[in-house]
Amino acid sequence: xxxxxxxxxxxxxxxxxxxxxxxxxxxxIPVGVNRRRVITINEGIEGxxxxxxxxxxxxxxxxxxxxxxxxxxxxxxxxxxxHDKDKCIGCGYCLYACPFGAPQFGHEGIFGVKGVxxxxxxxxxxxxxxxxxxxxxxxxxxxxxxxxxxxCASMCSTKALIAGDASEVDKIYEYRTAKRGxxxxxxxxxxxxxxxGK
Amino acid sequence: xxxxxxxxxxxxxxxxxxxxxxxxxxxVGFLMIMDWGYLIQYTMHALIGDTSGVLTAPAxxxxxxxxxxxxxxxxxxxxxxxxxxxERQEYIWYVFFAEIMIFVFLYIKNGRxxxxxxxxxxxxxxxTSFQRAVIWLNIGMISIxxxxxxxxxxxxxxxxxxxxxxxxxFHELTGLxxxxxxxxxxxxxxxxxxxxxxxxxxxxFLPGSFKPSKRVIWFFYAAMGAAxxxxxxxxxxxxxxxxxHADVIQFRRVLLYLHFGASVLIMxxxxxxxxxxxxxxxxxxxxxxxxxYPREYLExxxxxVLEDLKKAGRA
Numbered sequence: 031x032x033x034x035x036x037x038x039x040x041x042x043x044x045x046x047x048x049x050x051x052x053x054x055x056x057x058x059i060p061v062g063v064n065r066r067r068v069i070t071i072n073e074g075i076e077g078x079x080x081x082x083x084x085x086x087x088x089x090x091x092x093x094x095x096x097x098x099x100x101x102x103x104x105x106x107x108x109x110x111x112x113h114d115k116d117k118c119i120g121c122g123y124c125l126y127a128c129p130f131g132a133p134q135f136g137h138e139g140i141f142g143v144k145g146v147x148x149x150x151x152x153x154x155x156x157x158x159x160x161x162x163x164x165x166x167x168x169x170x171x172x173x174x175x176x177x178x179x180x181x182c183a184s185m186c187s188t189k190a191l192i193a194g195d196a197s198e199v200d201k202i203y204e205y206r207t208a209k210r211g212x213x214x215x216x217x218x219x220x221x222x223x224x225x226x227g228k
Numbered sequence: 229x230x231x232x233x234x235x236x237x238x239x240x241x242x243x244x245x246x247x248x249x250x251x252x253x254x255x256v257g258f259l260m261i262m263d264w265g266y267l268i269q270y271t272m273h274a275l276i277g278d279t280s281g282v283l284t285a286p287a288x289x290x291x292x293x294x295x296x297x298x299x300x301x302x303x304x305x306x307x308x309x310x311x312x313x314x315e316r317q318e319y320i321w322y323v324f325f326a327e328i329m330i331f332v333f334l335y336i337k338n339g340r341x342x343x344x345x346x347x348x349x350x351x352x353x354x355x356t357s358f359q360r361a362v363i364w365l366n367i368g369m370i371s372i373x374x375x376x377x378x379x380x381x382x383x384x385x386x387x388x389x390x391x392x393x394x395x396x397x398f399h400e401l402t403g404l405x406x407x408x409x410x411x412x413x414x415x416x417x418x419x420x421x422x423x424x425x426x427x428x429x430x431x432x433f434l435p436g437s438f439k440p441s442k443r444v445i446w447f448f449y450a451a452m453g454a455a456x457x458x459x460x461x462x463x464x465x466x467x468x469x470x471x472x473h474a475d476v477i478q479f480r481r482v483l484l485y486l487h488f489g490a491s492v493l494i495m496x497x498x499x500x501x502x503x504x505x506x507x508x509x510x511x512x513x514x515x516x517x518x519x520x521y522p523r524e525y526l527e528x529x530x531x532x533v534l535e536d537l538k539k540a541g542r543a
């Protein structure tokens with residue numbers, strides 16, 4: 031079964047924030063809410079500066095779904111994690127549980143209290159009628175329904191950010207690492223490397 | 229004069245410490261998944277102003293990236309939040325059941341004190357209108373906070389939507405307003421703080437003296453209230469954006485623990501107040517509303533209060 035995933039290549043990301051702007055523009059996201067962000071470490075140090083574009087990683091075993099007291103999350107058959115804003119009460123438990131800081135909460139009302147949660151939808155809309163005005167207003171564009179890839183990945187100028195079926199993303203990743211001369215079969219990577227290093 | 233042993237003087241404190249010690253040991257040892265070493269070290273770092281959660285310099289570029297992007301040490305705090313979410317909804321009933329059982333036991337053991345009143349019109353004003361306003365405001369706000377708090381905890385039953393969301397917002401706003409009420413309530417309830425009792429301020433404190441068992445209850449109500457006010461206000465104020473997320477998320481997770489823990493513990497002392505005012509002594513609740521108690525009531529149930537009021541020239 032296909033599972034839709036993002037992958038950001040930190041060798042290619044140049045911290046242009048094009049993905050962030052593209053996402054905000056496409057979905058008309060309010061000020062103060064960023065579905066995607068770019069993290070940079072060792073900024074200004076030659077040879078050591080690295081950037082990574084991060085949003086909801088659409089986890090297979092999503093912690094946000096586990097902690098939600100109103101059960102507003104659901105995972106589509108293609109692995110995209112979505113949520114129902116009509117059910118969300120804005121408690122913020124998903125924010126505590128998410129390892130990636132994906133859930134975002136804007137301020138609303140006269141007291142500026144925390145509103146309902148907003149996060150990356152993989153440009154797949156939400157539970158409202160597909161491609162309807164309501165769906166756009168609540169969740170932004172539904173590019174997946176139109177047969178397109180998410181806006182952030184489509185706008186990435188260096189193609190550091192890629193999105194799509196995990197097996198296809200994996201092939202691109204393998205091709206790139208092999209081309210760079212990395213022996214991925216010997217080098218642990220990602221969470222495995224992180225945990226081994228502890 | 230009869231001399232009391234150390235045990236007799238401090239029985240209430242020792243038993244409370246033992247009880248909380250047993251509950252704490254079971255809770256910490258068997259019911260929580262938490263890297264306690266990390267939490268203790270983190271608290272030390274937070275006290276000197278570093279709330280990021282990065283306790284040691286990252287050993288690799290990957291660890292540096294993880295710290296910057298997601299916040300450090302996810303496994304040390306977050307799993308408990310995840311695990312507790314499901315179990316909170318299922319098992320919190322047992323906590324309240326156990327607390328209520330304690331008061332049922334007290335009722336069976338002590339019964340209900342019913343003072344003999346032959347002169348109902350001979351009353352003494354014990355509570356001023358200011359004190360009553362603060363006490364009832366406290367009761368009202370606590371009731372709202374408990375109900376709206378449970379609205380979040382048992383969200384699966386309401387299945388979310390606009391009304392539970394508005395109730396959640398109301399929880400935050402009422403909580404902020406309660407900070408002031410809690411502070412004043414804590415001050416007026418500090419009955420036997422002799423050092424504070426200057427003539428001009430005495431009328432703000434409740435008359436009478438605490439028994440050690442009641443002093444423990446007041447102390448814990450004040451302490452748990454402080455924990456709730458601090459953690460609640462910080463959770464609302466520290467609202468991370470996507471760019472500040474990694475800096476504050478670990479602090480918010482620890483604050484949420486504090487908020488949950490304090491809210492469970494304060495329930496015991498709230499239930500004690502309900503038991504004391506509504507069940508244990510007949511006529512107490514009526515006086516809490518009017519501020520006046522029959523002189524005979526005070527002679528039989530609270531002679532220390534009457535004595536204090538006489539000293540202050542109010543009885």
